[in-house]
Amino acid sequence: MVEKHIKYIISIEKKKDDFASVVMEHLRLNGAYWGLTTLDVLGKLDAVDQDEVVSWIMQCQDQSGGFGGNIGHDPHLLYTLSAIQVLALFDKIDVLDIEKLDIASLQNEDGSFFGDIWGETDTRFSYIAICSLALLQRLDKINVEKAVEYIVNCKNLDGGFGCAPGAESHAGQIFCCVGALAILGSLDHVDKDLLGWWLCERQVKSGGLNGRPEKLPDVCYSWWVLSSLIMIDRVHWIDKKKLVDFILDCQDKEKGGISDRPDDAVDVFHTYFGVAGLSLLEYPGLKAIDPAYALPVDVVNKIFLTT
Amino acid sequence: MKGEEERERIPIKERPEWADVRPVPQDDGPNPVVPIAYTDEFSETMDYFRAVYLADERSPRALHLTKEAILLNSGNYTVWQFRRRILDALNADLHEELQFLDQITRENAKNYQIWHHRRWLAEKLGEHVANKELEFTKEIFCKDPKNYHAWSHRQWVLQALGGWEGELAYCSELIKDDIFNNSAWNQRYFVVSKSPLLGGLEVMRDPEVAYAIEAILTKPENESPWRYLRGLHKNDGNSLANDPRVASVCLDVLAGKTDYVHALNMILDLLCHRHQPSKELKDAVDAVSPDPNLPDAGLAENVCSILKLVDPIRANYWEWRKSTVPAQD
Numbered sequence: 001m002v003e004k005h006i007k008y009i010i011s012i013e014k015k016k017d018d019f020a021s022v023v024m025e026h027l028r029l030n031g032a033y034w035g036l037t038t039l040d041v042l043g044k045l046d047a048v049d050q051d052e053v054v055s056w057i058m059q060c061q062d063q064s065g066g067f068g069g070n071i072g073h074d075p076h077l078l079y080t081l082s083a084i085q086v087l088a089l090f091d092k093i094d095v096l097d098i099e100k101l102d103i104a105s106l107q108n109e110d111g112s113f114f115g116d117i118w119g120e121t122d123t124r125f126s127y128i129a130i131c132s133l134a135l136l137q138r139l140d141k142i143n144v145e146k147a148v149e150y151i152v153n154c155k156n157l158d159g160g161f162g163c164a165p166g167a168e169s170h171a172g173q174i175f176c177c178v179g180a181l182a183i184l185g186s187l188d189h190v191d192k193d194l195l196g197w198w199l200c201e202r203q204v205k206s207g208g209l210n211g212r213p214e215k216l217p218d219v220c221y222s223w224w225v226l227s228s229l230i231m232i233d234r235v236h237w238i239d240k241k242k243l244v245d246f247i248l249d250c251q252d253k254e255k256g257g258i259s260d261r262p263d264d265a266v267d268v269f270h271t272y273f274g275v276a277g278l279s280l281l282e283y284p285g286l287k288a289i290d291p292a293y294a295l296p297v298d299v300v301n302k303i304f305l306t307t
Numbered sequence: 308m309k310g311e312e313e314r315e316r317i318p319i320k321e322r323p324e325w326a327d328v329r330p331v332p333q334d335d336g337p338n339p340v341v342p343i344a345y346t347d348e349f350s351e352t353m354d355y356f357r358a359v360y361l362a363d364e365r366s367p368r369a370l371h372l373t374k375e376a377i378l379l380n381s382g383n384y385t386v387w388q389f390r391r392r393i394l395d396a397l398n399a400d401l402h403e404e405l406q407f408l409d410q411i412t413r414e415n416a417k418n419y420q421i422w423h424h425r426r427w428l429a430e431k432l433g434e435h436v437a438n439k440e441l442e443f444t445k446e447i448f449c450k451d452p453k454n455y456h457a458w459s460h461r462q463w464v465l466q467a468l469g470g471w472e473g474e475l476a477y478c479s480e481l482i483k484d485d486i487f488n489n490s491a492w493n494q495r496y497f498v499v500s501k502s503p504l505l506g507g508l509e510v511m512r513d514p515e516v517a518y519a520i521e522a523i524l525t526k527p528e529n530e531s532p533w534r535y536l537r538g539l540h541k542n543d544g545n546s547l548a549n550d551p552r553v554a555s556v557c558l559d560v561l562a563g564k565t566d567y568v569h570a571l572n573m574i575l576d577l578l579c580h581r582h583q584p585s586k587e588l589k590d591a592v593d594a595v596s597p598d599p600n601l602p603d604a605g606l607a608e609n610v611c612s613i614l615k616l617v618d619p620i621r622a623n624y625w626e627w628r629k630s631t632v633p634a635q636d
Contacts, residue, residue, distance in 0.1 A: 022346055025333070025353075026383040072357065073385045118388060120423045157496070157538040166501065167459055168493035194542070200624050201530060207620075213489040213530040215453065237624040 002285065004256030005271060006044045009035045012268050013048065027069040029060055033082035034272035040089055040296050041279050041287045050090050057083050058095065065100035066116065076116040077106065081128045084135050088299050093136065103129050104141040111143065111150030122163045123154050127176035131293060134183045135303060148186045151177045159194030171202060171211035175224040182231045182292040196234030199225050207242030208261065218260045219250045219270045222277030227291035230280060240281050247274045247281075316348060319355050324368055330354035331361060349379050360389050365396035374407065381415045387424050401428055405436070409443060416447055422456040426463060437468035445477070452481055453490045462497060471502045486522055492531040496538050512539050520556045528566035533573065544580035547573075554582060561591040568618045571595075571610050578607040579633060607632040 012021075012035055024031060032053065039045045059071045060083060066075025067083040080101065087093045106114045106129060113125040126147060133139045153165045154177060160169025161177035174195070181187050202209045202225045208217025209225045222243060229235040249262045250270070257266030258274035276294070279286040288297040319325050332354050356376050359369040373390040376383065394404060405428055412421050429440055444461040447454055465471055475498050481491035499511045516539055522532035536553065540546040547553050554577055560570035574592070578584065584606055592606060596613055604612070611629035615622045 022349060023380045023382065026380075026385060068385065072360075074388050076384065118391070118423065118427065120419075120426070156493075157542055158534050163455070163459055164462070166462055166497045168455065168490050170455060197624065200621055203620055205620070212453070213534075214487040215489075237621060237627070239620045239622075242620065 001251060001253065001256070002042055004253075005251075005258070005275065006039065006042055006047065006256070008252075008256030008266065009038055009268065009271065010047055025070055026073055027079070029057065029067060029069050029079040029082045029086075031268055032057070033085050034268045036086055036089055037289075037295065038268075038272045038275045040299070041275050041289055043285075043287060045089060050092075054087065054090060054092050054095065057086060061100075065097075065102050074116065077103070077113070077125050077128045077132070078115060081132045084132050085293075085295055088135055088295055088303060091299075091302060093303070096136070098136050098138060101132075101136070103132055107142050107147065109146075110153075111146030111148070113147075123151060123161060123173050123176050123180075124163070126151055127180045130180045130183050135293065137303070139184070144184055148181065148184060148189065151180055152189050155189070159191045159198050168212065169198065171199070171209070171221050171224040171228070174199070175228050178228045178231050179292045179294075187232065190232060192232040192234060196229065196232055196237055199229050199234065200237035203238045203243065207239065207244075207246040209238075209243065209246075216261065217246065219247055219258055219277065220260065220273040222247055223273040223280075223294075226277050226280050227294070230291040235280075244278065244281050244283060247277055250274055318348075319351055319372075325355065328355060328358050331357035333357075352376050352379055356386060356389075360385070365393040367397065369393055370397065370399070377411065381411055381418050381421060384420045387420045391424070391427060401432055404428055405432070405439070412443075412447070416451060416454055417456060419456070422460055426460060429464065429468070434468050437464055437470040440464040440468065441470050448481065452485060452488050455490075458490050458494065462494075466501070471498070471504050474498045474502065475505065482522065486526050487529055487531065489531045492535050496535060499539075508539070508541075515539050516550065516552055520552060523556050523569075524559060526566075527560040527563065527570060528568070530569065533569045536573075544576055548577045548580040548582040553577065554585070554588065558585075558588050558591055561588075561595060564595060567595060568614065571614050571617075575607060575610045575614070575628060575632075578610070579631070605632065 012031070036045065036048065036053070039047060056071070057067070060067045060069070060073070060079065062068055062075035064075050066077070067079040068075050069079045080103070084093065084096070087096065106116070106125070108114065108121070112121045113129045114121060115125045129142065130139070130147060133141060151161070154161045154163070154167070154173075156162060156169045158169050161174045162168050162170060163173050167173070178187070178190060181189055201213070202211070202221060204210060204217050206217060208219070209221040210217045211221050211224065226235065226243070229238065247258070250258050250260070251274070252259065252266045255266070257268070258271040259266045260270050275286065276289050279289040280291060289295065290297050290300045293300050320330070330351065333350070352372070352375050356372055359372060370390065370393045373386050373393065376386045377390070393399075394401070408421065408425055408428065412425070415421055429436055441461065441464060444457045444464070447457040451457075465474065475495070478491050478495040478498060481488055482495070485491070499505060499515055500508050505511055516536065519532045519536040519539065522529065523536070537547065540550065553573065557570045557574045557577070561567050574588070589606060592610060592613070596609060597616060608629055611625050611632070614625040614628075618625065
């Protein structure tokens with residue numbers, strides 16, 4: 001199946017003209033991150049032309065320093081993180097002019113972050129800003145204390161986190177908040193037992209994970225719920241084998257790729273999360289992936305263990 | 308809007324008002340080998356969009372073009388951003404824009420760009436659109452009562468623009484429609500704790516505990532009212548243990564001998580906070596225990612053993628809970 005998944009991803013990279021590619025044109029940089037990280041976890045990053053990808057990424061950089069989803073698009077944090085992550089995969093972070101990237105200006109007085117100059121706030125952007133600056137080793141640029149304070153304000157009584165204070169706990173937002181706190185060494189603000197319980201309640205009978213109570217399971221939660229559980233040392237509270245079986249069931253056994261749930265159409269987004277989830281579950285033959293940075297462990301180590 | 312879409316589309320290159328513009332093709336892809344008509348229309352629209360975007364042309368025809376681009380692909384955030392610049396430059400009628408947005412949102416209710424654009428508009432229009440925004444999110448909830456974007460928008464509207472009056476009743480309505488709707492329960496907690504009209508959590512606790520208990524008895528396997536109940540007591544185990552209604556509802560659920568996982572979990576929490584179990588409670592636990600003749604294990608450990616059997620997917624969690632049961636005095 002590994003070969004089939006690799007083939008599927010490479011075919012996505014090549015197909016730029018079909019309708020699906022065309023409507024996703026504005027977030028190609030995210031697509032690149034999903035596809036290439038999957039290839040790396042499967043041990044096949046060398047299947048792509050590194051120089052071509054790096055050159056294209058740098059063309060996505062706007063005058064303001066941020067990255068757009070593709071060439072000619074407005075800058076946004078969402079694509080800036082993907083750019084940094086893909087460059088990290090290729091060990092090419094040094095091509096970035098770090099001073100040019102003004103992520104700090106997106107931080108607000110209450111500690112939250114805008115996604116771009118248009119002012120949308122969401123805890124997703126807290127994670128993205130913090131993860132980006134951590135990979136660039138420039139966390140000194142932001143007010144870390146305030147950033148933590150805002151995230152803690154988004155904590156709900158069930159131990160989970162939402163997109164803003166008072167918003168419903170949601171596994172995707174929980175990943176962002178827990179990931180950000182993990183990167184900042186501030187996990188003491190998380191009630192690990194309480195949150196761990198909320199997270200393990202996401203596992204439904206089929207073995208899959210949902211993102212909120214009484215919703216359907218989806219392979220992408222195999223990442224968000226799972227990585228959160230790992231970061232708070234509670235992953236043993238779910239039935240790992242049943243989850244592995246669920247993810248494997250979501251594969252397209254003929255054409256490769258993984259879908260959100262069994263028998264649905266595959267896409268690169270769910271393929272990445274399925275493979276990343278399997279890596280977190282220590283499925284044999286996959287590279288280990290870091291739950292907070294969402295990059296292979298050897299990539300993260302290279303950044304932080306060498307100066 | 309129907310008339311505009313049903314009219315046969317005239318390619319932009321054939322429209323006289325666009326004769327002076329040279330379209331700008333996508334930078335990274337070759338022309339399609341086998342063009343599909345829809346992809347042609349899409350490519351042409353985006354090529355002309357790129358032209359006005361690069362020229363920073365903030366004109367009525369550019370505004371119209373962004374609408375065409377959005378109708379073809381509402382996810383392109385660069386198009387939305389440029390549209391905002393044009394709306395500002397032309398000092399456009401934002402009420403009309405809100406109507407356009409209503410139409411688009413109905414077809415693309417999970418699109419981040421659309422909801423962000425909506426917030427941008429609502430912020431500009433201010434308090435007098437509060438009711439309209441609340442009505443519109445209600446419309447969205449008719450089709451998808453758990454739409455996360457819509458709930459986020461609704462919470463923002465209430466806090467920024469007002470309109471709290473009917474909110475608790477609305478939550479009740481949604482919960483009546485689907486007692487399992489966790490978003491509605493979350494909103495209920497939001498209203499009870501933040502509404503300037505209700506007096507806050509302390510004042511509301513009593514009637515809300517009664518409400519939660521009624522919901523639990525209706526569907527004991529429903530996660531939401533159990534969490535809501537814990538939330539009303541601010542997750543304070545001692546507070547829960549001291550509220551006799553909590554132990555009582557657990558007993559009632561256990562007596563039903565079905566769907567009692569959450570009830571057992573709550574009993575476990577109570578026992579761990581020095582709640583003194585009644586004889587009825589002990590008997591009720593025994594009644595669902597697979598082996599009532601277990602050697603003298605404490606009630607709490609017994610509950611954990613039962614949970615491991617009836618909720619096996621979380622067996623490790625229940626095993627850990629067993630290990631944290633405080634020693635008997």
